[in-house]
Amino acid sequence: MQLSAALGYWAVMSHLVAHLRDDVGLLAGTIALVLGLRVAVQYALFLPLGALVDRIGPRRAGILAGVLRAVGFGLLGVVGDVGALVGTALLLAVGGALLHPAIQSLLAGLPAQSRSRGFAVNVVSGQIAAVAGPPAGLVLLGGGFGFVTGVAAAAWAAAAVLFALLGRDRAGERRDAGGGLARGVADVVADRAFLRFSIVAAPTTLLAAQAVTVVPLSVADPRLATVFFCVSAAVAAGVQPFVAGRAQRPWVLRGGLFCAGASYLFLAALPVAGEWRTASLVTAAALTGLGTGLVAPGVFQAIVRRAPDGRVGVYNGLVRFMAGAVALVGGLAVGEAFDAGAATAAMGGLAALGFLSGAVLKHPRPARDEGSERWEPADPTLRHEKIKP
Known part of the structure; x- marks a missing residue:
């Protein structure tokens, strides 16, 4: 899940600024505003959406995060006006704010002897994607930026499917009892x-x-x-x-x-x-x-x-x-x-x-x-x- 999602993320994000500047024609200040808004909203939502993950369970939250980010990355390749880009950034922010607590909740539900190893695999997968994602995106750019975002959207959709395939027993879910x-x-x-x-x-x-x-x-x-x-x-x-x-x-x-x-x-x-x-x-x-x-x-x-x-x-x-x-x-x-x-x-x-x-x-x-x-x-x-x- 982490490898698929992170590869899609880095393949797009490492080339997004150049696309917004050269293809869409946005000024540097507008680009900074759109990208900064995504980060700010995502971190602002971590607390309430972390509580939501506890309520609905990390498996469902992971599926929702994958779907939202698949839609968001797909839209990045086709939208061009600032309003649509802001809306897309908000979709990506909500997906990210659901994804990270969902993954950590799943890892926390593992048996103690497997938890540290599972977390290590998760981090290593993310680091591999951080190295491999930018050159992969560069290769995919031969088909246009829309092709890159389409592949990234497919990667996030695959991550959503993998969350769904976990099953409640294998996910080790512990849901909030109420409140x-x-x-x-x-x-x-x-x-x-x-x-x-x-x-x-x-x-x-x-x-x-x-x-x-x-x-x-x-x-x-x-x-x-x-x-x-x-x-x-x-x-x-x-x-x-x-x-x-x-x-x-x-x-x-x-x-x-x-x-x-x-x-x-x-x-x-x-x-x-x-x-x-x-x-x-x-x-x-x-x-x-x-x-x-x-x-x-x-x-x-x-x-x-x-x-x-x-x-x-x-x-x-x-x-x-x-x-x-x-x-x-x-x-x-x-x-x-x-x-x-x-x-x-x-x-x-x-x-x-x-x-x-x-x-x-x-x-x-x-x-x-x-x-x-x-x-x-x-x-x-x-x-x-x-x-x-």
Whole structure:
């Protein structure tokens, strides 16, 4: 599922800006508005739609996400006016906000001994798609951008079918026992330990996403930018087998934040690196890959270990909602800094944010473990008692 969906995503998104600029004739500001709107809406919807995933089950949510994104990617190849593009961006945003909590809820429903391995396979599949998707899209462009989006739509439709074929037994679904969407959101916000964790861990998405903007702006040679993204994706995939059984340990997420922060120090050094420029870029790429490879499973394990049964979707939604808010504000600040000629200061700020977040990070204790903080959700059917010795 992940490989099919992610290949379709990267095949289109890596060439979408050029299509909107050259084929549709949009100005750069309009392109940024459309793409930024998709990201902003998707992250804003993670919290309420995460609660919806808990209500309808991750299998149904995954089917709906695949259908919405299949329609959205299909439309990208045929629409041209701004209004239609905005509507298409909203379809993609809703699909994405359903997909991610659905996948994590499915993984959380696996037996404990299979959960880490399943998550590792999921992340590795996404990283393979991130490397293979752009060149695949480039090949498909020979048939026109509409052909690329058509293939991507078929890939997302295939993902929806795969969700449907899982079956409830194989999906390991745990549905929210009741209480409604508002109750689910209220419960996760009332879990103060997890709310604190979500706020402190919020820079993870900003640190990962800004590399996509910072690197092309920092290196004029597109070949060097390609090297950066390929190395970072390969390292992220390679670290997963090592991390798979250890992701619940606090050092994993903390180390990921430190690595992500350190990568920006090497990117900031590029203008003065001289003959060490390529080495500095590759080092930054490796650190970015390490950061991604450590952060993703670390956050996933923190969610699974803290969330009550049937509430993984809304817990995942809170983390992504906070991360999206920080990514939106931070991305705007970094863009303004680059426009003002303060690129080094911007990257230094990103590095400091990663170090600070890693230093103050405190994992919430597992909800079911002996000695954990006592927290009871408003829905009494989801309460956990401490395990007695």
